Amino acid sequence: MSHNLRRAGLIAASGGAYVAAVIVGYNYYSTVLDADDKQKSEGLQPKSDSELIKSAASSNISYINNPCRSCKFQQIAHAYDEQIDKDEIVMGLKLLRRALIYFHARGSVLEVGAGTGRNIPYFPNSCTSILLTDKSDKMLEKAKDKLQLIPPRGRVRFNTAEVDATDLVATYDDNSFDTIVDTFGLCSFDDPVVVLKELQRICRPNGKILLLEHGRSKQWNSLSTYLDKHAERHAMNWGCVWNRDIDQIVQDAGLQIESRSTWHFGTTYYIVCRPGLTMNQPKKEIVTQKRGSRLLSTVPSPVPIAGEKIHPWTSIWPISLFTMGGHAPQRSPTKPIKTEHNN
Helix, strand or coil, rough: HHHHHHHHHHHHHHHHHHHHHHHHHHHHCCCCCHHHHHHHHHHCCCHHHHHHHHHHHHHCCCCCCHHHHHHCCCHHHHEEEEEEHHHHHHHCCCHHHHHHHHHHCCCCCCCCCCCCCCHHHHCCEEEEEEEECCCCCCHHHHHHHHHHCCCCCHCCEEEEECCCCCCCCCCCCCCCCEEEEEEECCCEEEEEHHHHHHHHEEEEEEEEEEEEEEEEECCHHHHHHHHHHHHHHHHHHCCCCCCHHHHHHHHHHEEEEEEEEEEECCCEEEEEEECCCCCCCCCCCCEEEEECEEEEECCCCCCCCCCCCHHHHHHHHHHHHHHHCCCCCCCCCCCCCCCCECC
C-alpha cells in the first residue's frame, strides 16, 4: 500500500512539474521584451495584447504577416541564446532536440534555420557532413563561434552558409542530402509550405526530414486561444508565429509522416518525415517487415499518417535503438555550394 502511495505521489509530483514547466515556458515567451523594454526606458507604457491586435487590424500591418518579421533575428542574435536557454532546459526542449537528431540524422545533413547553432552538440558521428544554413548572418555568426570551440577533428564535418530556405533552387540540386533538419523554423518562414516542398526536392528519396516545431494544440483549445491572444506580441518580440497549424502545413506540403508525437499539451511537434511520393520518390509497392512485435512499412504511405509515438527518455535503454526506427543509409557527403569551412 505504501509503495503504491509513493508511486502515486511521484507521478503527481512529476505531472505537476511538467505542467509548471509548460506554464513558466509560455509565460516567459510571451513576456515583454525588446521593443516594449525600449518604450519603458523612455517612460512610455507598452501596448497591451488587445491594443496590438486592434492596431494591426486598423492599419493592415501585422507582425504576424509582415515579411520583415524575420529581420527580428538580426536584432536579437546577440542575446538569443541567453534569453531562451533556461526556458529550453525547463521545458525539456534540449532533450527533444537531442533525441530527434541522434536517432535519425545520418549521412550528409542540411539544417535550415540553424540560427545560433543550438543543435551543434547533438549530431552523431554517423553524420558525415553537416551544413548549417540561415538567412540571418548575425545568428549564423553565433553558430560559427560555437564551431570554433569544437576540436578540429570534429569541426571538419561542419560548414555554414547564409541561405534563404524559401529559395533553394539556385543553390542545391535535387536529391542532395540524406537528412534535413528544421527545429522551430516553420514558425519563422513566411510560407512554410513552400519551404517544406523545397526540402523534399533536395532530400534523397530514402532520406529523412526531421521537424521539431511549436504550433496550435489540437487537444487543448484554451491553450491555442492563449497562443492566439499573444501571437502579435510574440511575433514582435521573437519574429516567430507560434500558433500555426503544423499538421496542416505538413499535409499541404505532401510530406510522408513516419512518426509523430506531441509534447507540452500538444503545442510541441516531434515529426520524422520522408519526401512525398509525388516529389522525388518513384512509386513502389509497399512492403512491410516485422521488427520485434511491430509491423513497420519500408515505404511510406501516399497519404500523410500519424505514426507511432516517440518518447526520448527511452534513449537510456538499448531497446530504444529499435523503437526509434531505422536509419537512412550513409553516403558520401555532398559538396555544399557557397559555404564557409570551419577547419
